[in-house]
Amino acid sequence: MSLGRVSAGLLFAVSMALSACQGNTVTVLNAAGATFPYPIYSKWFDEYHRLHPNVQINYQSIGSGGGIRQLLDGTVDFGASDGPMTDQQLADAPVRILHFPTVLGADVPSYNLPGVTAELKFTPQVLAGIFLGKITRWNDPAIAGANPGAGLPAEDIVVIHRSDGSGTTYIWTDYLSKVSDEWRTRVGQGTSVNWPVGLGGKGNEGVAGLVKQTPFSLGYVELVYALQNNMAYGSVQNSAGVFLKATLESVSAAAASVAASMPEDFRVSVTNPAGAAAYPIASFTWLLVPTRIEDAAKRAVVKDFLAWMLTAGQQYCEPLAYAKLPQEVVARETQAIALIQ
Amino acid sequence: MATAHTTVDSGSFPRVRGWLRRLRSGDEIARLVTLLFALSVILLTLFLVQRLWDESLLARQAFGWTFLFSRVWDPVAGQFGALPFVYGTLLTSLLGLIVAVPLGLGAAIFLAELAPRRISDGLTFLIDLLAAVPSVIYGLLGIFIVVPLMRTVIQPALGQTLGFLPLFQGPAYGIGFLTGGVVLAVMIVPFIISVSREVLLAVPVDQREAALALGATRWEATWKAVMPYARAGLLGSVFLALARALGETMAVTMVIGNNPNISASLFAPGYSIAAVLANEFSEATGDLYLSALMELALVLFLVTFILNGLARILIVLTARRGSGMAQV
Numbered sequence: 001m002s003l004g005r006v007s008a009g010l011l012f013a014v015s016m017a018l019s020a021c022q023g024n025t026v027t028v029l030n031a032a033g034a035t036f037p038y039p040i041y042s043k044w045f046d047e048y049h050r051l052h053p054n055v056q057i058n059y060q061s062i063g064s065g066g067g068i069r070q071l072l073d074g075t076v077d078f079g080a081s082d083g084p085m086t087d088q089q090l091a092d093a094p095v096r097i098l099h100f101p102t103v104l105g106a107d108v109p110s111y112n113l114p115g116v117t118a119e120l121k122f123t124p125q126v127l128a129g130i131f132l133g134k135i136t137r138w139n140d141p142a143i144a145g146a147n148p149g150a151g152l153p154a155e156d157i158v159v160i161h162r163s164d165g166s167g168t169t170y171i172w173t174d175y176l177s178k179v180s181d182e183w184r185t186r187v188g189q190g191t192s193v194n195w196p197v198g199l200g201g202k203g204n205e206g207v208a209g210l211v212k213q214t215p216f217s218l219g220y221v222e223l224v225y226a227l228q229n230n231m232a233y234g235s236v237q238n239s240a241g242v243f244l245k246a247t248l249e250s251v252s253a254a255a256a257s258v259a260a261s262m263p264e265d266f267r268v269s270v271t272n273p274a275g276a277a278a279y280p281i282a283s284f285t286w287l288l289v290p291t292r293i294e295d296a297a298k299r300a301v302v303k304d305f306l307a308w309m310l311t312a313g314q315q316y317c318e319p320l321a322y323a324k325l326p327q328e329v330v331a332r333e334t335q336a337i338a339l340i341q
Numbered sequence: 342m343a344t345a346h347t348t349v350d351s352g353s354f355p356r357v358r359g360w361l362r363r364l365r366s367g368d369e370i371a372r373l374v375t376l377l378f379a380l381s382v383i384l385l386t387l388f389l390v391q392r393l394w395d396e397s398l399l400a401r402q403a404f405g406w407t408f409l410f411s412r413v414w415d416p417v418a419g420q421f422g423a424l425p426f427v428y429g430t431l432l433t434s435l436l437g438l439i440v441a442v443p444l445g446l447g448a449a450i451f452l453a454e455l456a457p458r459r460i461s462d463g464l465t466f467l468i469d470l471l472a473a474v475p476s477v478i479y480g481l482l483g484i485f486i487v488v489p490l491m492r493t494v495i496q497p498a499l500g501q502t503l504g505f506l507p508l509f510q511g512p513a514y515g516i517g518f519l520t521g522g523v524v525l526a527v528m529i530v531p532f533i534i535s536v537s538r539e540v541l542l543a544v545p546v547d548q549r550e551a552a553l554a555l556g557a558t559r560w561e562a563t564w565k566a567v568m569p570y571a572r573a574g575l576l577g578s579v580f581l582a583l584a585r586a587l588g589e590t591m592a593v594t595m596v597i598g599n600n601p602n603i604s605a606s607l608f609a610p611g612y613s614i615a616a617v618l619a620n621e622f623s624e625a626t627g628d629l630y631l632s633a634l635m636e637l638a639l640v641l642f643l644v645t646f647i648l649n650g651l652a653r654i655l656i657v658l659t660a661r662r663g664s665g666m667a668q669v
Binding site for chain 2: 062063064069167194199213
């Protein structure tokens with residue numbers, strides 16, 4: 001093994017890289033936004049690059065807010081967000097912006113109850129009551145009613161929430177706003193809110209760490225995170241009265257149940273949907289694509305990528321623990337691609 | 342005017358001639374270059390303040406001075422106030438100093454005055470290494486070691502013995518102001534030790550020998566002759582540590598509880614300015630929200646500026662007193 005051979009190999013690699021760069025047909029797209037779908041997006045952009053070596057899509061996971069800002073400033077070709085853009089933001093945009101749902105995320109209630117082995121069931125009223133600070137003890141009749149025989153302790157509930165602005169918080173507060181009038185008027189929905197009670201942990205790992213360490217605590221984490229880390233979590237009662245655990249299927253079912261009533265611009269909340277099989281605390285995450293792309297090459301790539309993402313790309317979702325889009329939504333989105341000009 | 346200068350014989354202007362000579366010898370070039378560097382620091386600071394001032398326009402217009410005194414931080418309703426964050430920043434920094442100053446000065450005295458040179462150099466190397474550990478590491482240590490210790494041992498013990506004070510009441514979550522202060526203390530102690538040791542070593546040997554010659558013990562010489570002489574430098578090390586504590590972000594975010602809350606209890610969760618910026622900036626949408634975060638950054642800048650100004654005044658005052666005592 002000589003140094004000469006190593007350097008020859010290096011030279012070859014560098015020249016290959018250079019020739020790839022020198023090809024005139026390379027189209028580079030820049031995108032930025034949500035962190036939650038980053039693993040699947042980077043997988044998609046990587047696989048797409050493999051199929052089309054002359055296309056490169058750079059994605060910066062700087063957060064939904066940053067993604068929307070950069071899109072409005074025109075510094076990226078498309079953005080990504082865990083929460084839909086507001087009417088005001090859409091009005092501020094220089095061109096019309098389309099929302100393309102890509103995958104689904106869901107939140108699960110995770111808790112630390114020493115001595116309780118039964119898997120807990122949560123009703124919407126219980127979750128809202130706990131996060132509003134109205135239900136403060138684990139043996140409150142409202143919790144015990146849904147969990148007979150669980151042996152709930154007479155201890156104070158330590159509520160744990162995300163401290164950083166996040167799509168996970170958006171889904172959680174969107175859900176609580178739908179099931180509780182008091183939550184909607186007192187707290188509302190957003191990526192960061194004014195929490196009535198609780199401790200804040202930074203990121204899914206921060207919340208999970210606090211829940212794991214703090215006895216008698218209850219927090220919420222992203223389903224993907226809970227699955228990848230084998231965390232225990234409770235089931236939630238949906239609008240049909242069924243207690244369901246979040247799974248990739250029950251989350252997809254939530255999206256399917258709103259597909260028929262989906263608005264033209266796909267800005268739809270899928271929390272607390274109708275349907276007995278639908279998990280109630282789920283949401284789309286969106287790519288934000290301008291309807292007018294001046295550069296013909298970029299326009300062609302964006303349209304082709306979206307079409308690929310909706311079909312072949314969906315096979316990469318479940319290995320990464322993301323819930324797939326239901327067929328009804330895919331069909332609607334495929335039509336919307338034609339709006340990009 | 343410029344052309345007139347060049348045509349005039351420089352010999353008739355001694356100042357110009359002197360300047361040209363210094364330019365040739367390189368002194369003037371060195372002066373200009375270093376002046377430029379010094380100015381760039383000032384310009385950068387001014388630019389920073391100007392940007393923060395501009396970007397926070399919306400929030401300043403919307404809230405005025407009430408921004409500083411409001412306790413509400415509600416991004417959904419568009420209500421923003423800085424008070425809980427200023428409180429948390431100052432309280433955790435103060436707690437950090439209370440723990441770190443005696444510890445750091447004591448260690449510095451040992452290293453500079455009492456320890457054998459070899460041990461002193463070895464330990465100093467380790468301490469400088471501590472100062473270079475990234476803050477997220479301290480945050481992780483905080484979460485996995487300090488927080489459980491606080492919750493299970495320290496906070497219950499404090500609650501039982503000193504629980505009559507409002508400072509030590511309330512449930513022991515393990516995270517909160519106290520834990521934030523303790524983690525900060527661990528982080529700033531290396532700065533205090535390192536700088537203080539250098540300052541003590543810079544005290545002339547005469548100072549010690551004079552005290553010893555008068556019959557002082559080793560400790561008396563250190564405490565009564567060396568420490569007063571070095572007082573300004575020691576204060577400087579403390580304020581350097583304070584500046585670091587005020588701006589510390591990651592480690593505090595991980596252990597403070599992130600709840601905009603003003604509570605007398607040190608066990609309660611709180612929030613600091615740097616932590617809320619780190620937490621909310623990336624996902625902040627809406628102009629007023631962003632503007633309020635910018636104004637918070639401005640407030641942090643002002644707090645740091647004011648405390649540093651006070652530190653300067655204190656150092657000047659004590660330096661006068663210190664040198665006066667040294668002369669006696």
